[in-house]
Amino acid sequence: MLLWINGPFGGGKTQTAYEIRRRLPGSVVCDPEHVGFGLHRMTPPGLRGDFQDLPAWRQGVVEVLDLALTRHPGPVLAPMTVIDPGYFRETVGRLRERGHDVRHFALLAERGTVLDRLRGRGLGHAVRRVAGKDAPLRRESFAVSRLDLCLERLQGEEFAEHLWTDRLTVPQVADRIAASAGLALVPDTDNALRGALRRTWTSVRHIRLD
Template identity: 70%
Template sequence: MLLWVNGPFGGGKTQTAHEIRRRLPGSVICDPEHAGFGLHRMLPPDLRGDFQDLASWRQGVVEVLDLALTRHEGVVIAPMTVTDSGHFAETVGRLRDLGHDVRHFTLLAERETVLKRLRERGFGHLLRFAAGRNAGPGRETWAVSRLDHCLERLREPEFAEHLWTDRTSVPRTADRIAVLAGLTLRPNHEGVLRTRMRQAGVGLRHIRFD
């Protein structure tokens, strides 16, 4: 089974994916964004647009996820924002055409909620001094510029199942996805402080420096 976790940038996809992986034995995260970053690094900076517009990204994501789903016995989790109908058909739709059990979920929240989350993860600003360049803000500025488009598109029926996350925690969102997908997660016995520390670690590991 593939759990594709969609949603706006800053919507909680990565944290939710890691929460499911932590509590679902045998599951793995296969992040399609890594393929996009690799393709970006192959291009001169002035030619880097939206990597999802590259057919090589869409084809590569399907090929890799098809391999993982065919060879790996556990659940595969893919946290990835996709708002274009054509791109959605060429990735999620294509994997379904190949016979895979794909469960798609879109995490939604009100605009102010997402902006708050983006600001909270904006600690990338603090790293620019250590890195000697703009380590995080460019990414967050781009995310904000795309926010209204993402929220509008992802509300469409084709991007269901929709899960609103304004008033729920990451562990509870993971629980809701598991129930809808017919999966059983290990009980969550973490305290609030430990959860925040672990989620901060996930955030740090996903900061981009290029």
């Protein structure tokens, strides 16, 4: 089974995926962003755009996830924002056409909730207020610039199942996804401090430096 966890940038996809992996023995995270990062690194800086626009990204994601789903014995978790319906069909749709059991979840939240999470992802400095408007710092500027479009697109029927997360913790989101997919997670035994430290470490591990 593939759990594709979609949502706006900063919406909790990666945190949720690693929470499920922690509590679901045999599961593995296969992050489609890494295919895009590799393509960016081999492209001259002046030619870099949204790597999802490259057919090689969509093809590469399908091939890698197909391999993982065919040969890995446990569930595969893919945290990735995809809001273009055509690109969604070329990735999630093609994996389903190959016979894989793909469960898709779009994590949604109010705009203010996502901005608060981006602040947290940036260790308190992702977004500042200037003249009453959101002024993103550089590392999160792409996430903020795409936020409204992401929230609008992902509410479409083709991106179901929708899960509103404003009032849910990361472990609760993981529980909801697992229950919908018919998977049993081991109990969450983290206290508040340990859970916060774990999520901070996950964020630090996924900071891009290039």
